[in-house]
Amino acid sequence: MKSLVYLGARQLAVEERDVPEPKPDEAILRVEAVGICGSELEGYLGHSSIRKPPLVMGHEFCGSIVRLGSDVHQFAIGSKVIANPLVSCGTCDRCRIGKGNICRNRQIVGIHRPGAFAEFVAVPAANLYSVPAAMDSSLASLAEPLAVCIHAVKLGLKPYENLMIYGAGPIGLLTLQAALTMGADRALVIDRQPDRLAFAKQLGAETATPEQAEKAREKLFGARGVDTIIDCVGVQSTREDAVRSINPGGTIVAVGLGQDQSLLSMNHVVRQEIAIVGSYTYSDEDFEQAVKLLSQGKVTGEGWSSTCGLEDAVGVFADLADGKAKFSKYIINLSEGAR
Ligand SMILES: [Zn+2]
Ligand SMILES: [Zn+2]
Structure with a gap:
């Protein structure tokens, strides 16, 4: 073969x-x-x-x-x-x-x-x-990459919460689609590449480059801020940005494996009670739900x-x-x- x-x-x-x-x-x-x-x-x-x-x-x-x-x-x-x-x-x-x-x-x-x-x-x-x-x-x-995303969304997002996603690659785009069907209120996707952001926009997100992120966040979320961040990149800048952007008591779900080590403002994490959760692969249930979302045409x-x-x-x-x-x-x- x-x-x-x-x-x-x-x-x-x-x-x-x-x-x-x-x-x-x-x-x-x-x-x-x-x-x-x-x-x-x-x-x-x-x-x-x-x-x-x-x-x-x-x-x-x-x-x-x-x-x-x-x-x-x-x-x-x-x-x-x-x-x-x-x-x-x-x-x-x-x-x-x-x-x-x-x-x-x-x-x-x-x-x-x-x-x-x-x-x-x-x-x-x-x-x-x-x-x-x-x-x-x-x-x-x-179904396999979508199950990864469903798992990550479940670890962080509660219904009607605002969501920010780092990365508009395949995992970012599938996370976005999964989150919107799983009850996310508004979603903002951050990526460096404009053509990737165009895909995210097509799928229903607001988008911004890292330089535009702060303004875009204020415009979209206002005083409510952002409750959940899913980091599908996983490098120093996205991890520290996530810590600095999230609401007090918010949850950061780490999915991307860009770099092994990152330096984070840990005292800020302590004082703001920020939860940082790793998300790896999926359960059988996540996998079955991925098949369902795809066959229903809710994720494309x-x-x-x-x-x-x-x-x-x-x-x-x-x-x-x-x-x-x-x-x-x-x-x-x-x-x-x-x-
Ligand atoms: Zn994979
Ligand atoms: Zn075992």
């Missing part, structure tokens, strides 16, 4: 690999669509400590089942499915309190085991979710995402890394040949 293999910083190649054999509890999927995640772009640039070459990445995918392991009875060959790429152990103390997303022994498809930038991928059947056969595969592949990739073939992805990664890509999000569609 054809696989897109990460070979080292800025090196990707399409190589021939063996089709995986299913373990007793696994299914083999023929991959139909697989999104390129921002974290994989970091991996491509050699900035990810956990992605070690040679590696087939790809953790946001939709496909159809072509083979089942001997112990799998809940799915049928030919079913269209998406997968939660986070494989938890089910036995550690975190798993036993229902927090498989922070399992002490977690493995992620496309990081610790071969991912879906390939024609076929092996996944534990317990991690699969059926999607309607008529649902567009590229749209269905957005239209206007800000595009598709490409597996061979084209080599160039798309380079364009994304160099800031030359036209769209915010690219989804590899395996039925598309090289163009």
